[in-house]
Amino acid sequence: xxxxxxxxxxxxxxxxxxxxxxxxxxxxxxxxxxxxxxxxxxxxxxxxxxxxxxxxxxxxxxxxxxxxxxxxxxxxxxxxxxxxxxxxxxxxxxxxxxxxxxxxxxxxxxxxxxxxxxxxxxxxxxxxxxxxxxxxxxxxxxxxxxxxxxxxxxxxxxxxxxxxxxxxxxxxxxxxxxxxxxxxxxxxxxxxxxxxxxxxxxxxxxxxxxxxxxxxxxxxxxxxxxxxxxxxxxxxxxxxxxxxxxxxxxxxxxxxxxxxxx
Amino acid sequence: xxxxxxxxxxxxxxxxxxxxxxxxxxxxxxxxxxxxxxxxxxxxxxxxxxxxxxxxxxxxxxxxxxxxxxxxxxxxxxxxxxxxxxxxxxxxxxxxxxxxxxxxxxxxxxxxxxxxxxxxxxxxxxxxxxxxxxxxxxxxxxxxxxxxxxxxxxxxxxxxxxxxxxxxxxxxxxxxxxxxxxxxxxxxxxxxxxxxxxxxxxxxxxxxxxxxxxxxxxxxxxxxxxxxxxxxxxxxxxxxxxxxxxxxxx
Ligand SMILES: Nc1ncnc2c1ncn2[C@@H]1O[C@H](COP(=O)(O)OP(=O)(O)OP(=O)(O)O)[C@@H](O)[C@H]1O
Ligand SMILES: [Mg+2]
Numbered sequence: 001x002x003x004x005x006x007x008x009x010x011x012x013x014x015x016x017x018x019x020x021x022x023x024x025x026x027x028x029x030x031x032x033x034x035x036x037x038x039x040x041x042x043x044x045x046x047x048x049x050x051x052x053x054x055x056x057x058x059x060x061x062x063x064x065x066x067x068x069x070x071x072x073x074x075x076x077x078x079x080x081x082x083x084x085x086x087x088x089x090x091x092x093x094x095x096x097x098x099x100x101x102x103x104x105x106x107x108x109x110x111x112x113x114x115x116x117x118x119x120x121x122x123x124x125x126x127x128x129x130x131x132x133x134x135x136x137x138x139x140x141x142x143x144x145x146x147x148x149x150x151x152x153x154x155x156x157x158x159x160x161x162x163x164x165x166x167x168x169x170x171x172x173x174x175x176x177x178x179x180x181x182x183x184x185x186x187x188x189x190x191x192x193x194x195x196x197x198x199x200x201x202x203x204x205x206x207x208x209x210x211x212x213x214x215x216x217x218x219x220x221x222x223x224x225x226x227x228x229x230x231x232x233x234x235x236x237x238x239x240x241x242x243x244x245x246x247x248x249x250x251x252x253x254x255x256x257x258x259x260x261x262x
Numbered sequence: 263x264x265x266x267x268x269x270x271x272x273x274x275x276x277x278x279x280x281x282x283x284x285x286x287x288x289x290x291x292x293x294x295x296x297x298x299x300x301x302x303x304x305x306x307x308x309x310x311x312x313x314x315x316x317x318x319x320x321x322x323x324x325x326x327x328x329x330x331x332x333x334x335x336x337x338x339x340x341x342x343x344x345x346x347x348x349x350x351x352x353x354x355x356x357x358x359x360x361x362x363x364x365x366x367x368x369x370x371x372x373x374x375x376x377x378x379x380x381x382x383x384x385x386x387x388x389x390x391x392x393x394x395x396x397x398x399x400x401x402x403x404x405x406x407x408x409x410x411x412x413x414x415x416x417x418x419x420x421x422x423x424x425x426x427x428x429x430x431x432x433x434x435x436x437x438x439x440x441x442x443x444x445x446x447x448x449x450x451x452x453x454x455x456x457x458x459x460x461x462x463x464x465x466x467x468x469x470x471x472x473x474x475x476x477x478x479x480x481x482x483x484x485x486x487x488x489x490x491x492x493x494x495x496x497x498x499x500x501x502x503x504x505x506x507x508x509x510x511x512x
Contacts, residue, residue: 149346154312154313155312155334156337156362157334166346170346171348247347247349247387247388
């Protein structure tokens, strides 16, 4: 906990300073509310309006959680199958990259046409933005498996399955978590975009309503909530990583004291 | 009875001829060292004995059966300690047994204790020193069921004193567990001190230039390192290696 405070005070200070500058500028230049509200106003509204928008937040959180779990599972499955079947890797890798070149904004309305206004098109959007960083990071982790350990496993007569579960998978876990961290923040954006398409509730809906009625202050409330959610998800994954990967050397020590190459 | 037999092994990587007809054999329970300059193909030869790399020609026999391209027949300790960072020390030494089937945790814990590693069973490799990691790596080999152990320069990264301690420890483990050991090194003294026989390899492309029987009786004491006989032996081997080095065109 102390460590978190030690690490966290610098970014917190910067953000606080930023808010102060913002606040001062608003009153100094007398900027009207509908153009740019002051931070104090936004935070005030965040608290007073909570009962009005809380159901939007919960709905988005739920969507993000479902989408993230499905998206990362797809990412993990894609990575594992491409890794274990070289033919798939050769034929599918370019497609994987192609899938990221389709702008989600363009694809989203199409998905609504195909799948309606239910949860399915939203999950597809989140999955599309989520799976890629995970698949790429995990594939990279598999590829960089320690060569000496691989030789050891093979010489010991390990089967392909043993090599995967005892060596490649645990070796790739840190990479998996780098992918998960990126996807965690993407998934919040993905959820908001998917809500713009048409939904009955969610932060995306709240935001659309706010901007169409020129409630700039509410738009900012929505932005702040999105940022906070992204950060929260990121921290959650970081915590999970800490719980899962307990074997890494602390910052002071280095992990390979005597490694040398032939 | 011949335990391991290397028959006329040749290996090239593209136009790089690494092994040029290597021939030798070892007996059951014997401690044999392969002595050769850096880059002469010792690790390459080990990978072929381990069955994960195939020779351009020649054969590898273990107890009369070819183990060419047949992994799992020997126990191997790589040049770096190569422990799995995510496994505790105890789980690391059990890895070889895990792959081949049956685990014996009690035996493993006992061996760790004998190696001065008690209290570290649940530690992770990054918490250990280089010498400790080498011991763990070697215990992993001894605990594996295979009768022949390949050790690839296990002590080259250690300081002189730690190295001598480790050598004595290795000898005690070997005499206790009755395994055959094939040991790679480029340190002449180490090869003489440890082995029943030293096989000298030439520069790349490597061939066996000469074999030396080491007559010192066991158990060996550190003092023999300074005896006259030992120094003569060392000089003999040194000259043999030197002349092969000079004849290579570099
Ligand atoms: N997979 C490979 N592909 C191509 N060349 C290789 C490969 N493995 C080894 N070599 C070559 O084979 C030669 C011998 O390498 P090897 O690692 O067996 O030497 P070594 O005797 O173990 O040396 P050292 O004592 O430094 O460990 C080197 O010239 C190396 O470049
Ligand atoms: Mg080598």
